[in-house]
């Protein structure tokens with residue numbers, strides 16, 4: 001989830017990163033008692049708003065309302081301006097680029113700093129590679145003092161302590177909010193110290209379960225700005241299961257629709273017939289696994305069960321837990337064949353081994369065994 005500038009800055013403030021004071025203006029709000037100079041910034045989720053004319057400075061010599069109305073009439077990269085953040089204008093001595101994101105090829109967070117931040121960061125990186133520095137962060141050690149010293153030196157920072165606090169705060173936000181990006185561009189050096197002039201915060205949607213309240217609040221704010229009515233997510237865990245009754249004698253469970261359909265084809269190729277099919281809906285847990293097994297097994301024609309799992313966001317240890325629970329709870333002893341790989345695969349397989357339930361690495365083998373067993377019974 002991508003946050004608006006004002007939302008990101010609320011988080012910055014909470015973590016002690018200095019931001020300008022200001023307030024949000026919604027379309028049709030009555031605005032009065034404005035004190036110049038102000039920076040009027042359209043709140044948009046697309047980038048490059050300054051360059052596209054979405055930021056105006058009001059110095060008090062013109063009519064502020066006219067500028068505000070002008071901004072509200074804008075559409076930048078297809079996005080209408082529906083809220084404006086009014087901030088006290090500050091004097092800027094220097095602009096720095098600062099962000100933490102993931103280096104996906106190395107699976108680590110990375111701190112990125114640029115000696116000249118601002119609106120032309122992409123262009124400036126292309127032209128001057130030496131202006132940008134990447135510091136990989138070991139998630140277990142987190143950001144170390146020497147790394148902060150390194151970047152502070154590259155940036156010629158005078159006020160090291162203040163700078164260090166900002167870097168640490170950015171990392172803390174990155175970690176505690178499950179962000180995929182926390183960016184300050186520019187981080188301004190002003191006569192009064194550092195100020196985060198802009199914010200760009202992206203949160204990982206997959207971490208919703210850890211931040212339900214926060215996500216709902218942020219989403220509500222976003223939808224209010226976008227003029228949409230807020231609807232709370234109502235999908236329960238059970239709702240994610242798709243059950244398809246068929247007419248054969250093999251029960252199939254998969255953790256994704258694609259894997260499931262592919263497996264149905266394979267079963268057909270091996271001469272088997274599917275009795276019923278449960279697709280657990282991607283992200284799942286042991287309870288959903290247990291429930292799916294019960295659903296599939298409730299069909300009296302089922303003579304063998306084939307479970308096909310490709311763990312991405314769902315964890316194989318959770319899946320194993322659900323399968324073992326099923327084995328313990330269930331009286332009739334329908335043989336289960338499992339193909340398991342992906343996240344926490346080693347733990348899942350170990351649990352299966354202890355429970356004496358066969359796991360196959362090769363999908364073809366698992367399918368073949370399940371088909372054969374169903375034919376025997």
Ligand code: GDP
Nearest residue numbers: 039048049050089090092118119185186197198
């Ligand atoms: P973006 O275009 O969406 O990245 O918007 P920013 O919030 O980063 O602002 C763009 C540029 O406007 C900054 O790089 C600054 O140069 C300038 N700017 C924004 N706020 C202020 C301010 O309070 N004072 C001054 N002097 N410049 C500002």
Ligand code: MN
Nearest residue numbers: 118185186198
């Ligand atoms: Mn910016």
